[in-house]
Amino acid sequence: QxxxxxxxxxxxxxxxxxxxxxxxxxxxxxxxxxxxxxxxxxxxxxxxxxxxxxxxxxxxxxxxxxxxxxxxxxxxxxxxxxxxxxxxxxxxxxxxxxxxxxxxxxxxxxxxxxxxxxxxxxxxxxxxxxxxxxxxxxxxxxxxxxxxxxxxxxxxxxxxxxxxxxxxxPGYMYAHEGDNLYVTLYAATETEATLTSGKVKVKQETKYPFEGKIALTIDPVKDGQQFALRLRIPTWAREKRFLPGKLYSFKEAPPPWSLQVNGKVVTPRMEKGFAVLDRTWKAGDKVQLDLPMPVQFSTAFNRVVAYNGRVAVTRGPLVFCAEEIDNGMQIQRLAAPQLPKPDQVKVTSIKEGLLKGMPLISFPGVERLEHEVLGNREFRVYLAQPLKPYEGKTRPATIRLVPYFSWNNRGEKSMTVWLPHKVEAGKKGVPLEWIAAKAEKAPISLVGNVTAIAIHNKSGQP
CATH class of the missing domain: 1.50.10.20 (Glycosyltransferase)
Structure with missing residues (x-):
């Protein structure tokens, strides 16, 4: 800077x-x-x-x-x-x-x-x-x-x-200030926090991030202790997008999340993305948070040229990718011209190998039989381009995806996060301008870098 x-x-x-x-x-x-x-x-x-x-x-x-x-x-x-x-x-x-x-x-x-x-x-x-x-x-x-x-x-x-x-x-799981106890990440953990009103023990039981049910046991040092338990409700569970910002949007809104205290459904107030339970607590109180995890399909803001016409697959907080080893072909041959219906999407557990226990997503798609094979130089250019029309022959195929963090552990084959979907009407695979709105300026922090200057010049802006 x-x-x-x-x-x-x-x-x-x-x-x-x-x-x-x-x-x-x-x-x-x-x-x-x-x-x-x-x-x-x-x-x-x-x-x-x-x-x-x-x-x-x-x-x-x-x-x-x-x-x-x-x-x-x-x-x-x-x-x-x-x-x-x-x-x-x-x-x-x-x-x-x-x-x-x-x-x-x-x-x-x-x-x-x-x-x-x-x-x-x-x-x-x-x-x-x-x-x-x-x-x-x-x-x-x-x-x-x-x-x-x-x-x-x-x-x-x-x-x-x-x-x-x-x-x-481990130090990121919880936070506290005064009589506020924040649960910021979900995992099978337990801790003890010193609040203004006294010490509190918290225990989480969950299979998150693979499942969205989180059970918490609250043990204050004394019955009748009052403090606010603040549970983070992620963006992907309450908004029509995977993460904050304007870049990515779900095709469908997420289903509602729910919260129970000692078996009774409660409707907490929301403050800055946290569900707040401000009440008196006793030893052994149970809190159950349910964050549904449907398979979601995301599209990108249309100025992100390389993602035009493609969809990314997520579930809960995890991004998924398609690998060649699970699909039996170079992954660039696969496409999802029609997004699957909910009952066509399957989530199973991998039974063996290094990825044992991880979720495997599958749904119907197509194999493009006339897919162009590119050399490495052309492939790197292709990675920055929007989807072009594919009108050749196809045949039905099942697309299988694993968590992105797990890829390249079973061989060094092809992989993609962004699946070809369909070319938007009027786009016809033509790259968008670098900056569509003339009121926006390319960042001056690019000055002094040859590659960045070339990109800046392509934008046609001063």
């Missing part, structure tokens, strides 16, 4: 460095109480989720600088460095502490479970530097042109980011 704080309007430069810089800026805002710092970090965050974040929470699509391009420049090829995901975890966590707003944890959870976890193999000893949305099984996208994760690399920032972020997750 090269501007005074008062002039910060959007992220720029190296995406990993931005996350750490922004985290520090939030700390300065908290320590000084200076409103200009708080206003700056809020503007930067809003611009990030509105124009620059992948559906996995990954940021930094411009591989030339491992950083940000102009607004809406996010594409299926990445770059989404693992370090940048780590920075987003720290940034959003601090924003929550500053504001007590659940929207920051909503983003942080998506980053943790998708954009960050994919950076490490399930056995914990191999790593991604780059986290693309689509590969063809031939393109060596990772360091040293590898098609999979590497065990070690002379630039060890990403393994280091994993090892310093994951151990902090």
């Amino acid at each position: 090269h501007l005074p704080v008062d002039e910060y309007n959007e992220p720029g430069g190296h995406a990993g460095s931005f996350g750490w810089f922004a985290s520090g800026l939030v700390d300065v805002a908290a320590l000084t109480g200076n409103p200009k710092y708080a206003a700056a970090v809020d503007r930067l965050w809003q611009n990030l989720v509105d124009t620059k974040m992948c559906i996995t929470g990954g940021v930094g699509a411009n591989g030339g600088i491992e950083g940000f391009g102009p607004p809406h420049y996010v594409h299926r090829g990445g770059y989404n460095e693992t370090c940048a995901a780590s920075g987003q975890v720290f940034y959003n966590y601090r924003l929550f502490l500053l504001t007590k707003d659940a929207k920051y944890f909503d983003v942080m959870e998506i980053v943790l479970l998708n954009g960050l976890l994919t950076g490490v193999g399930l056995e914990g000893n191999t790593f991604f530097y780059i986290n693309p949305m689509e590969v063809n099984g031939e393109w060596g996208f990772n360091m040293q042109h590898q098609k999979g994760r590497f065990p070690w690399w002379k630039v060890v920032c990403c393994p280091g980011s994993i090892s310093r972020t994951v151990p902090q997750v």
